[in-house]
Structure formats: C-alpha cells, structure tokens
Amino acid sequence: MNRHVNAIAGRLSLRAPQRHSLEILDRITEIIPPKKGADVAAALEIIRSEFPSVTDFERDFPSLCFALATGVGKTRLMGAFISYLHLAHGINNFFVLAPNLTIYNKLITDFSDRTHPKYVFKGISEFAIDAPSIITGDNYDQHDPASGTLFGGVRINIFNISKINSEVRGGKAPRIKRLSEYIGESYFDYLAGLPDLVLLMDESHRYRASAGIKAINELKPILGLELTATPFVEIAKGSVQFKNVIFDYPLGKAMADGFVKEPAVVTRKNFNPAGMSPEEIERMKLEDGVRLHESVKVELETYARETSNPIVKPFLLVIARDTTHAGQLLALIQSDGFFEGRYKDKVIQVDSSRTGAEEEEMIARLLKVEHTDEPTEIVIHVNMLKEGWDVTNLYTIVPLRAANARILIEQSIGRGLRLPYGKRTGVTAVDRLNIIAHDKFQEIINEANRPGSAIHLKEVILDDDVFGQKTATIVSQSQLATKLGLKPADATGSTQMAGQDVQLIFIRPEEQKVAQIAYEVIRKLENQPTTVPTLAHLKNPEIQAAIVKAVQEQHRPAQMELEGVTEQPDFVAIVAKTVELVTQQTIDIPRILVVPKGEVKAGFKPFILKLEALKYPAVSEELWIQHLRTSQLEVVTLGNGGIEEKNMEDYVVSGLVDFDDVSYDDQADLLYELASQTIKHFCSYLSEDDARKVLRCYQRPIAQFIHAQMQEHSWEDSVDYEVVVSKGFTEFKPSAYTYAVNEPSADYRVSPADKSNMSKYVFGGFRRCLYPVQKFDSEAERVLAVILDRDADKWFKPGKGQFQLFYKQGANHLEYQPDFVAETKNAIYMLEPKASNQMEDATVLAKKEAAIKWCKNASDYAAANGGKPWRYVLIPHTAIAVNMMLDGLAGQFGCY
Known part of the structure; x- marks a missing residue:
C-alpha cells in the first residue's frame, strides 16, 4: 500500500505531519481492514498494541483522532484520506461532518470547486477524470443516490451536524431521517446501510455532546477519522483529553517546524501601569496596536514588491469584553480624533448585536477581509470568530477582554496563525503574529514558558524612539x-x-x-x-x-x-x-x-559510507510509546505505527528515494548496497530487533545523513552543452524598500552616523545611477557606489530575478544576485564587494564560479553582436576606498 501513500503525498504536496497521518491510516487499514460489522473491542486491542495513546474509540465504531495544529492543513488531509481509501481499498462512500454553517460552506467549496486554490483533490488524476459527487445537506433528497445517474463513482456527503442531530418543531425527526420517495427509506437509513461508509469529522471536539455522539453512532460507519486542533473538551472540573488520539501534532511543533506564524507578545519599553486607569491602558494598547499594524502593512508591501509576490493587506483584530464595549470601541475608532479619522471607514464590529441588513453587510465584509480591494483593516469582535474562519492576513491582535493567560493565548492566536504565502519567508514582519498585551505581558510570558506549555512566545519591546517613526514602502523603479x-x-x-x-x-x-x-x-x-x-x-x-x-x-x-x-x-x-x-x-x-545537448544521465558512484557518527541508541518500548505521546513522530518520520517493511534495507531505500535527485529505477543496486552497509553498521552494536526499531524510528535523519555523503560521489555524463540566449536584453525590475517617512533620503557621498545599521538608510542624489534611490548593506557598498557614480557611465543594484543566475550548493540550485552592475566605455562589470575574511568562503566561491561562467557566455554573445565584454569583479572590502578607480579595482580583482 505504501505506493499509494507516496503517490498521494507527492501529488497533493503533503507536509510532513500530513504525510505521517496518511502513513498511520495506511498502517491502520493493514492491521484492521475496515469492514461492516467488525468486532470493535478486538479492533481496539489491535490498535492499542501499536498505538498505546488510543485507549478507547469513544464511539460504537473504530474512530481515531488526528490532532493537528491550526494552520497545518486538516482539510487537505481529509482529501488525502479519501483519495487513499478509494485508491487503495476501493471505498466509495464518505460522510464529512461540519460543526457549523461556516465550515459546512467552506468544505463544499474545497471539495467541489476545481478552480479554487484550496481544492483538496488537485493533482489526483483519477478524480480529474471522474470527479467525486458532492452530496450536501441541501441537495441529498433530490435524486435517487443508488441510481448512479447523479451520485455515481465516489460519493462524498457533506453535512452540518445540525442536519442529523436536531429535532424540529412538533417533535418530528430531522428531514434527513424522514422517508424518501426515491429510495423507500430515509436518506439517513440509506447511509447507515452502506457497506463502506467512512465518516470524517472536521473539528471533532464539537461532536462530544451526547446528542452528537448518539446521531453519529446511528450512522454505523466502518471507520471514523476525526480531525481537530484541540483534542479535549472543557468541563467544570477542567480539560478532558480525548482517548482516541493516534497522532498529536501540537501548535508548538507546528511553530518550530515553520508551518504557522510565530506568535509574539508585545509591550512597551519601561511600561509601568501605576497611576494609569484601565481606560488609559486600553487606549494605549489600541493605539500601539494600530501603530504596529501600520508598520507591518509597510513591511508586507515591501516584501511583496521585492519578491514579486501578491501584496498582503493585513488587518488588526480587537477582542472586546461584550457588545456594549465593542460598540464603544467602534465609536472611538470612527472618531476624528483617532489617528485623524483614517480608520473611520476601515473598521467593522462583528458580534450578535448586528441583525438584518447590517448583519449581512458585516458578514460580507468579514469574508472578504483578505481581499486587497476590501477596505477593512480593523475587526472588533466579542466571541463570534470561531473555527472555519480561515484567514492568512491577521497580523496584530489587541485583546481587551479580561481572561487568564492560557485562555488569552489560545483564543487570541487561533485565528491568526496561517501564513499568507503558505510557508515562512524568513522575514520577521511577514512571519510574526503580534499580540498587544502591555498589562498582561509578564503573565503571558510566564504561561507560555511554564513546563509542558506547547507555546513559547517571542517577546517584542516597543521603543518609543523607534516606534514613533512612521514608515512607508518606497518603490524605486528605473x-x-x-x-x-x-x-x-x-x-x-x-x-x-x-x-x-x-x-x-x-x-x-x-x-x-x-x-x-x-x-x-x-x-x-x-x-x-x-x-x-x-x-x-x-x-x-x-x-x-x-x-x-x-x-x-x-x-x-x-x-x-x-x-x-x-x-x-x-x-x-x-x-x-x-x-x-x-x-x-x-x-x-x-x-x-546553458542547456545540454541530448539526454543527460546522472547518478552516484559506489562508495563506502562513513557511519561512525551514526550511533542511535536502542529504542526501548517505553521510549517508543513516549515518541507518540510527545509528538516526536514528525521529526523521526515513521515512528511506531509507520510502515512495517519486510526487509530492513527497505527502511533506508524508501527514505532515500524521497530525494529529488535519487532515481530508484536507475540506482536500485547502489541504494540497496548503501542500505546493506547501514544495516550492517547498526547490527554491529544492536540486536536485529533493536536495529529495526532504530531504522523505523529515525528513518528520515538516517536517509539525510546518507544522502549528504552521496553528493560527494555524484556523477553526470559528460555531454555537450550549448548556450541559448532567450532574451537579448531584459527590462529593469523595480525595487522596494521600507523607510522612515520623516527622514529624507541620505546623501550617498556622506558616511551615515550609524554604519552598523546601514540597511535602514535610503540613499539618493546619484548622477549616473539608473534608479533614483538605492539601499546598501554595508559601508563598503556605499563607498563603491561613490566610485561607480564617478567613474562609470551608468550603474545600478539589480533586484531579485534580474539575472536568473544560479549557483550550486549541495543538491540545491540557489539564485545569485550580484551587488552591482556598471557599464563603462569599454566593458560591463558585475561587481561583488565582500568582507575580506569571506573571500574563500565556499558559498562565495560557488557564486563566483557561476558568475564567471555567465560573464564568459555573455561576452561571447556580445562579441558576436557588437556589444561590450562582461567582467566579474570580486572585491575585498578592505580594498574599497574613495581614491580607488574602477579600472584599478577591475584590473586587480577582475576574474574574467
């Protein structure tokens, strides 16, 4: 079955925790094949023997909970589950349960709209030809589901829980349980009688009430798959954990692995609430939140323009005490005295006080808050933003409702963790969620840092001197x-x-x-x-x-x-x-x-692995269980409950073939030889049983360890290459920078006061630069710009993507953007100032090699078409001085 897991994980681009969940499902269906009328008690014992965290199904059928943190992708995982069960086991009937109307409508879109960016079956070729029929709580009674004319092939029923567990006026049963003229029984009974119905429960913590459990049990599915970010229910005495959690991937793990934003708690430098009224503290938090929001808005636009990504419009979420408080906050923000009235038309109040047309307008604006053409930048809410409201552009939260630290953290960050570009960018402002908590700062930090806490928050201290500077994005086009x-x-x-x-x-x-x-x-x-x-x-x-x-x-x-x-x-x-x-x-x-002529063949030469450093200890049964309970499985890949390989070598081989540059078909002999060396190594100090457990538990890091050594023994058939010029010249790309509005452009000829923070300055005043302003990363770059503006005919600092020049680092090909390009009467120079102690750095040398090849090819092309030759100049920063001439630097440090 592993081939189905690999295929689906690849086609749907599953993240590691999603893939691991699919691997667990594959294993579960192997040890307890899903079928009608299975012995539930026996199934529990079998699963419990491999997955000790599952102590009770908590249903009348086998039901397992996958607890994945918000933002990791539970809906995509549901699509993977359905694809796998259909392709591997021929299961055709699925029932997807939603806890509320918002999620119900979202699931219908995600499962049925092939043009939607979040369509869950994108890449599954079988469903591209014969798409699943989507049956909803609104159309299920319009046709005979058994006729095959409308609901043929795979049938996915999507229902809101209220459709099956609620009673209507007069004590009548819900419509789904009433007799249907098409099928001679109720649709509910039809579903309950299906031999292969699989139940998927989104936000499954919402189905733990007695009425919900009773209705779900009556459906008699062969398997239940539950997904939630909160695998517990709150009762008067505290939290009660689920007993059927088979995989737990908590928020702290998702943060560490970079799948969600990094939450940070924000306060003012030297903040002292003594003598301040609650109203004054509240006003300060709100105003600081808006200031931080304005700063983030600029950083997001700058990043988008620098990287040619869509611009993200962030918004700020204010959590009010009650509807009266929310109304007061709305009036304040809409007043002329609040930031000069700039947010008068950019704020909405979301709570139960809105009815009729006002409510419709509120909901419409809320659902479009991610759209750049929708004006809303501040959302005030009391307690209406729950599961299903998935946005990626929430960046600042101002909680003004009294709550303990744990509840404040959980309720505040739940809606703001999703990343706008689907992954971390490495830019702090783009990757961080800010929680303004001046008066709760230390309390929240203590809660986040207590032993056992899943969340470790970063701290952001607002300095008035810096925070008071208004910033904007400055676009420097050619x-x-x-x-x-x-x-x-x-x-x-x-x-x-x-x-x-x-x-x-x-x-x-x-x-x-x-x-x-x-x-x-x-x-x-x-x-x-x-x-x-x-x-x-x-x-x-x-x-x-x-x-x-x-x-x-x-x-x-x-x-x-x-x-x-x-x-x-x-x-x-x-x-x-x-x-x-x-x-x-x-x-x-x-x-x-530079493209090869003919077919390129590549691979790896046989070699002896250096395995001395690979000394994993034996994995005890107790530690085996702990891996599951502490969510270490994503790191160690398969862990307990992963794929049980027949041959020990297959653990190594299946880990290696996941790398893009490893071909099983062409290199199977070598892969098994390396695997054999690895097995022999582990068996030299472990029993065969312990070695198997180590291979199973640490499959991914072992594969990475071996793959790194394979790079040193790679080969490529020596083939002829030809240089293809696809463009004779290229348009200059605009650059974007963040700058302080109240600070004019700095004079490029004058060394700034704070050379250690050079990147904060925007320089202008050039005579021969092809852009009006530029930013420099170091004092050496600024001085080189002075030389170029004096000696070159024209020059500029190229933006990302200007050259499409790549260098090799390990198995990866990374883009290289040289620092300067300058043209003189006789030549064009690609210039790279570099710290003198980095001149022999491996990355610098790899970039240099790629740049020299590019310059040679560009020179050959120019020579054939009456152009100027190109030269690459790598200059140590100690050689850059205003009295140096460009020709002199090129003569001394030019490489081609």
Missing part, C-alpha cells in the same frame, strides 16, 4: 520607467514613489501615451534575440519602422475615442526619442541559459 510616466502596479496608501522630481521626457499626455505603448512594444522585443540581439539594434531603421507600425496599430482604437482631436502624434519622432531613452537608461543584460 529612471527610464519614471521618465516615461509609468507607475508601479497595485499602489496602496503606504506606497511612496522615489524620483518624483524626475522630469518626464514627454509632457503632452498624448505623446506620453504613445511613448508608453512604444516601450511596451520594445519590451516584447526582449524575446526576439535573433531580431534584436542588443539594445543598439533598436536604432536600425527597419526595427524602428516595425515599432512605429505596432504602436500605430495599438494606438488607433484609443485615438478614435478622443473627440475633438484631429492632429495625429508624430509617431516616428516619439518612437525615435523613446528608443534613444531606452538605450541611454538601460544596460544590456541578456537572459542566458
């Missing part, structure tokens, strides 16, 4: 784009434009419009290197004539709409002037690809 009057896409209220003082090349709107169309035509010529090998070729009469023709064709429809305009623009003159500007304000950067 001087060329600015002179043509072009604007960056998706401007927001936080977006500032650099180079506002740059004089436009065309003043009249109609001429500016023609020039912009001409530039779009030129941009498309990037992809025709045989026609336009370099920018200089744009000046050829036949090329300019073709540009003029294309511009006239694109301009004509718009021209006809202009009433009263009879004079045609001088297309020839405008195009000629635009071409001249493009050649002056751009450096020829070709897009170079």
Whole structure:
C-alpha cells in the first residue's frame, strides 16, 4: 500500500505531519481492514498494541483522532484520506461532518470547486477524470443516490451536524431521517446501510455532546477519522483529553517546524501601569496596536514588491469584553480624533448585536477581509470568530477582554496563525503574529514558558524612539520607467514613489501615451534575440519602422475615442526619442541559459559510507510509546505505527528515494548496497530487533545523513552543452524598500552616523545611477557606489530575478544576485564587494564560479553582436576606498 501513500503525498504536496497521518491510516487499514460489522473491542486491542495513546474509540465504531495544529492543513488531509481509501481499498462512500454553517460552506467549496486554490483533490488524476459527487445537506433528497445517474463513482456527503442531530418543531425527526420517495427509506437509513461508509469529522471536539455522539453512532460507519486542533473538551472540573488520539501534532511543533506564524507578545519599553486607569491602558494598547499594524502593512508591501509576490493587506483584530464595549470601541475608532479619522471607514464590529441588513453587510465584509480591494483593516469582535474562519492576513491582535493567560493565548492566536504565502519567508514582519498585551505581558510570558506549555512566545519591546517613526514602502523603479510616466502596479496608501522630481521626457499626455505603448512594444522585443540581439539594434531603421507600425496599430482604437482631436502624434519622432531613452537608461543584460545537448544521465558512484557518527541508541518500548505521546513522530518520520517493511534495507531505500535527485529505477543496486552497509553498521552494536526499531524510528535523519555523503560521489555524463540566449536584453525590475517617512533620503557621498545599521538608510542624489534611490548593506557598498557614480557611465543594484543566475550548493540550485552592475566605455562589470575574511568562503566561491561562467557566455554573445565584454569583479572590502578607480579595482580583482 505504501505506493499509494507516496503517490498521494507527492501529488497533493503533503507536509510532513500530513504525510505521517496518511502513513498511520495506511498502517491502520493493514492491521484492521475496515469492514461492516467488525468486532470493535478486538479492533481496539489491535490498535492499542501499536498505538498505546488510543485507549478507547469513544464511539460504537473504530474512530481515531488526528490532532493537528491550526494552520497545518486538516482539510487537505481529509482529501488525502479519501483519495487513499478509494485508491487503495476501493471505498466509495464518505460522510464529512461540519460543526457549523461556516465550515459546512467552506468544505463544499474545497471539495467541489476545481478552480479554487484550496481544492483538496488537485493533482489526483483519477478524480480529474471522474470527479467525486458532492452530496450536501441541501441537495441529498433530490435524486435517487443508488441510481448512479447523479451520485455515481465516489460519493462524498457533506453535512452540518445540525442536519442529523436536531429535532424540529412538533417533535418530528430531522428531514434527513424522514422517508424518501426515491429510495423507500430515509436518506439517513440509506447511509447507515452502506457497506463502506467512512465518516470524517472536521473539528471533532464539537461532536462530544451526547446528542452528537448518539446521531453519529446511528450512522454505523466502518471507520471514523476525526480531525481537530484541540483534542479535549472543557468541563467544570477542567480539560478532558480525548482517548482516541493516534497522532498529536501540537501548535508548538507546528511553530518550530515553520508551518504557522510565530506568535509574539508585545509591550512597551519601561511600561509601568501605576497611576494609569484601565481606560488609559486600553487606549494605549489600541493605539500601539494600530501603530504596529501600520508598520507591518509597510513591511508586507515591501516584501511583496521585492519578491514579486501578491501584496498582503493585513488587518488588526480587537477582542472586546461584550457588545456594549465593542460598540464603544467602534465609536472611538470612527472618531476624528483617532489617528485623524483614517480608520473611520476601515473598521467593522462583528458580534450578535448586528441583525438584518447590517448583519449581512458585516458578514460580507468579514469574508472578504483578505481581499486587497476590501477596505477593512480593523475587526472588533466579542466571541463570534470561531473555527472555519480561515484567514492568512491577521497580523496584530489587541485583546481587551479580561481572561487568564492560557485562555488569552489560545483564543487570541487561533485565528491568526496561517501564513499568507503558505510557508515562512524568513522575514520577521511577514512571519510574526503580534499580540498587544502591555498589562498582561509578564503573565503571558510566564504561561507560555511554564513546563509542558506547547507555546513559547517571542517577546517584542516597543521603543518609543523607534516606534514613533512612521514608515512607508518606497518603490524605486528605473529612471527610464519614471521618465516615461509609468507607475508601479497595485499602489496602496503606504506606497511612496522615489524620483518624483524626475522630469518626464514627454509632457503632452498624448505623446506620453504613445511613448508608453512604444516601450511596451520594445519590451516584447526582449524575446526576439535573433531580431534584436542588443539594445543598439533598436536604432536600425527597419526595427524602428516595425515599432512605429505596432504602436500605430495599438494606438488607433484609443485615438478614435478622443473627440475633438484631429492632429495625429508624430509617431516616428516619439518612437525615435523613446528608443534613444531606452538605450541611454538601460544596460544590456541578456537572459542566458546553458542547456545540454541530448539526454543527460546522472547518478552516484559506489562508495563506502562513513557511519561512525551514526550511533542511535536502542529504542526501548517505553521510549517508543513516549515518541507518540510527545509528538516526536514528525521529526523521526515513521515512528511506531509507520510502515512495517519486510526487509530492513527497505527502511533506508524508501527514505532515500524521497530525494529529488535519487532515481530508484536507475540506482536500485547502489541504494540497496548503501542500505546493506547501514544495516550492517547498526547490527554491529544492536540486536536485529533493536536495529529495526532504530531504522523505523529515525528513518528520515538516517536517509539525510546518507544522502549528504552521496553528493560527494555524484556523477553526470559528460555531454555537450550549448548556450541559448532567450532574451537579448531584459527590462529593469523595480525595487522596494521600507523607510522612515520623516527622514529624507541620505546623501550617498556622506558616511551615515550609524554604519552598523546601514540597511535602514535610503540613499539618493546619484548622477549616473539608473534608479533614483538605492539601499546598501554595508559601508563598503556605499563607498563603491561613490566610485561607480564617478567613474562609470551608468550603474545600478539589480533586484531579485534580474539575472536568473544560479549557483550550486549541495543538491540545491540557489539564485545569485550580484551587488552591482556598471557599464563603462569599454566593458560591463558585475561587481561583488565582500568582507575580506569571506573571500574563500565556499558559498562565495560557488557564486563566483557561476558568475564567471555567465560573464564568459555573455561576452561571447556580445562579441558576436557588437556589444561590450562582461567582467566579474570580486572585491575585498578592505580594498574599497574613495581614491580607488574602477579600472584599478577591475584590473586587480577582475576574474574574467
């Protein structure tokens, strides 16, 4: 069955905890094959023998709970469960239970809408051909489910719990339990009689009430699969843990593994509440929350523009005491005195006090709060935002309701943990969820750090000197784009434009419009290197004539709409002037690809593993159980309850084939030879039984250990390569920076006061830079910019993706972005200033090697097309001084 697990995990891109859950299901179906009328007590004993955490199914049928933290992907896992049970065991009938209307509607979309980004079966080819029938609480009684005309193939029933466990007025049974004219029995009884019904319970902690358990038991499924982030129920005496948890992946683990945001508790530097009224503390927390929100909004936009990702509009969540308090907060935020009234139309109150049209508008705005065109930035709520309201753009929470620290943490962060890009970015502002808790700061820290706490919060101290600085995103597009009057896409209220003082090349709107169309035509010529090998070729009469023709064709429809305009623009003159500007304000950067001729074969040479450091101790039965209970399974991969391999070597081989560069079909002999060495090593100090347990428990780190050594023995058939130039030149990408609004651009010629924090400065005042402002990472970069602005004809700092230049690090190919590009009369330089003690660093040398090859290929292309040669210059920071000349640095440190 493992092939189904591998296939589904790969197609659905399952995360490690999701995959492990699927592996557990695979094992469960092996030791207790799901079937109608199974001996439940016997099944419990079998499962308990391998999974000691399962002490009771808590249902009248085998039911197992997968406790996965919020944000890890429970809905995707349900899709994986259904795919596996159908493909591996031929099961066709599923019943998905939702705890409320919000989740019910969300599940219908996720399971049925193939165009939706969260469609759970994306990549499952069998379902692409024959999609499952989705039967809901709204359409189940409209057709005969057994006829096969509508509900054929795989049938997934999605119901809200209220549809099956509630009584209606007059004591009648719910509609699902009433007789159906199509099937001669109630739909509920039809489901209960199916031989292969599998029940999936989303947010299963909501089905522990007696009425819910009774209704679920009556469905008589062959297997129950429960998913929740909170595997316990609260009663008067405290929390009661579930007895059927087979896999627990708690929030702390999800944080450590980077699947959710990193929550942080925020207070003010030297905050002292003495003498402050509760109202004053509340106002301070709210205002500080908004200030932090504004700062985060800028950082998110800057990151999005730097990385060409969609811009995320964050929002702030205020937790009020009650509906009266919520109304007071709404009035405050909508007043002119609160941040100059900027949030008057950007705040909504979400609670039970809204009815009718107001409620509909509230819900509509809440459901669209992730959309950048929806204005809401502050949401005030009392206690309505529960499970199912999944957003990725909640970044700041201001809890104003009295609660103990544990409840405050759990209720506050539950809705804000999901990451907007699906994974951590490494940028703190993008990856962090902020909880404003001035007066509860120490209490929350103590709770988070107590032994046994799943959450370890970061601390953020707001310094008035820094916090008081208003920031914005400054977009630095090329001087060329600015002179043509072009604007960056998706401007927001936080977006500032650099180079506002740059004089436009065309003043009249109609001429500016023609020039912009001409530039779009030129941009498309990037992809025709045989026609336009370099920018200089744009000046050829036949090329300019073709540009003029294309511009006239694109301009004509718009021209006809202009009433009263009879004079045609001088297309020839405008195009000629635009071409001249493009050649002056751009450096020829070709897009170079090195591709092999014919089929490339690669693999690994046989070698003897160095296994001395691989000394895992024997795994005792007691420790075996502890792995499960402490959620260590994700780290150690299979753990107890994983796949039981027949041959010990298969544990190693199946771990190795998960790596992209390892082909089982081509390298099976080598893989089993390495596995054999590994088995022999473990058996040299462990019994065979203990060695098997170690292999099973630590499969992933063992595979990683071996794979790292395989890299040293990789081979690739020596084949001929050819250099393919896909673009003769490339458009300059805009850059984006975060900057302090009240601080003007720094003069690049003057060394700043705080050289240790160089990246906070935005520098301007250049004469020959192709961008109006730039940021530098070090004083050496700033000094080099002074040299370039003096000695080069034109220069700039390239943005991410400008070169598409990659270097190899281990098995990975990573993008390399050189620090500077400069053009002189005789050459084009790719320059990299580097700390003198890093000149022999392995990564620096790998980048250098890739850059030299690129420059050689670019020089060959330039030589064939009348262009300038490229040279790579790696400069130690100690050699960079204002009195140095560019030619001198290139002569001393140039590598090609």
